[in-house]
Amino acid sequence: MSHRKARTADIEQRLLIDAIFHRYHYDFRGYAQASLKRRLGTALLHFDCATISQLQDKVLHDPAVFPALLEYLTVQVSDMFRDPSYFQALRSEVVPLLRTYPSLKIWVAGCSAGEEVYSLAILLHEEGLLERTLIYATDINPHALRAAESGVFDVARVAAFTENHSRSGARTSLSDYYTARYGRVVFHKALRDHMVFSDHSLATDSVFAEMHFVSCRNVLIYFERDLQNRALGLFRDSLCHRGFLGLGSKESLRFSAHADAFDDFVLEDRIYRKKAGL
Structure with missing residues (x-):
């Protein structure tokens, strides 16, 4: 050209x-x-x-x-339990602190077709926390939200999901959580009962609830710097005192306008904690 x-x-x-x-x-x-x-x-x-x-x-x-x-x-293509070490770090470092809350609110921002949402729900079930948790799953794409809410995935993807789940420190078998039929798997309604799916734009919308943990992985890499800073500001404002933020493996707070609002918590897995007093 x-x-x-x-x-x-x-x-x-x-x-x-x-x-x-x-x-x-x-x-x-x-x-x-x-x-x-x-x-x-x-x-x-x-x-x-x-x-x-x-x-x-x-x-x-x-x-x-x-x-x-x-x-x-x-639409971004993802896998369940993508980057298993991230989920291992959640189990070993974050979950013990989440246990101290009587109820939990978690925000998966940019949830796409729901792989991250179901991964977190299964992890929380394995750790005995799902019953006291509400997971807010948001995206700007209504088709993706409908797909995520259905909990349906192509059976051809399940082998990779299962391998990641096993490597994440799983306490159960992934097959415990879905039913296979007609070339697809459907994740159980008991997981979806703890999920709220909603349209939300990181570019234009505001904070809507106080969260204990925000997961927004492999979304910020598609934003220019100003929009990255806007999204990170939303996450900071939405997190409760000493709440947690999880980002993607290629994302960082280091050069953002909100770097000073967070402490590195498990830096190698891009997990951060909101500083006290903010």
């Missing part, structure tokens, strides 16, 4: 993101532009558009297009 065409494509991308914000109130202006460019490139093929301007025309004039485009802009 020539420099002129690339510059034009960058302008078109900014105009599309502005159009989405003004028409549908979804704010992608603080997302990493390189990541959006890759996703939009794939979307152009799907929608049979030669340019982003053509896609913008469809987004503005065909109400059916935007929900489909949202799938390209937001």
Whole structure:
């Protein structure tokens, strides 16, 4: 692509993101532009558009297009118990402190299809804490939220889920928590009874409850610095006194505007604790 065409494509991308914000109130202006460019490139093929301007025309004039485009802009593929050492650290370092609370509120921000939500619910059940816990699972993609709430996953993914679960220090078998049928697995309703699924944007929405633990893993890497700082400010404000924050393996608080609000707790697994007095 020539420099002129690339510059034009960058302008078109900014105009599309502005159009989405003004028409549908979804704010992608603080997302990493390189990541959006890759996703939009794939979307152009799907929608049979030669340019982003053509896609913008469809987004503005065909109400059916935007929900489909949202799938390209937001959905992240994850695994249950992704990065098992993170869940081992939760079991050994965080859970003993969570036990001291009579009830628990946990926020999984950017929950996508729900892999992290079900992983935490199973871990908490294994540790005897699920009965006193409410897990808030949020995302901006309504299709992803519906998928997460259903608790249904392709059976082909379960082998990897099971391996991660075993390596996370599991006290049970993952198969104890789901029923397999017709090439899919359905996680038990007893887990979902402790989950609340809700639309929430880290770009535009505010804090909605006081949490003991916030998990937002592999989401901030798709944000530019200002939006990262906004999201981290929400997490700081939502956490109770000495609450915990878990980030993804490639994410850090070190250079954020809110680094001074947290202590490193299990740094190698990106688990932080809100400082006293904040």
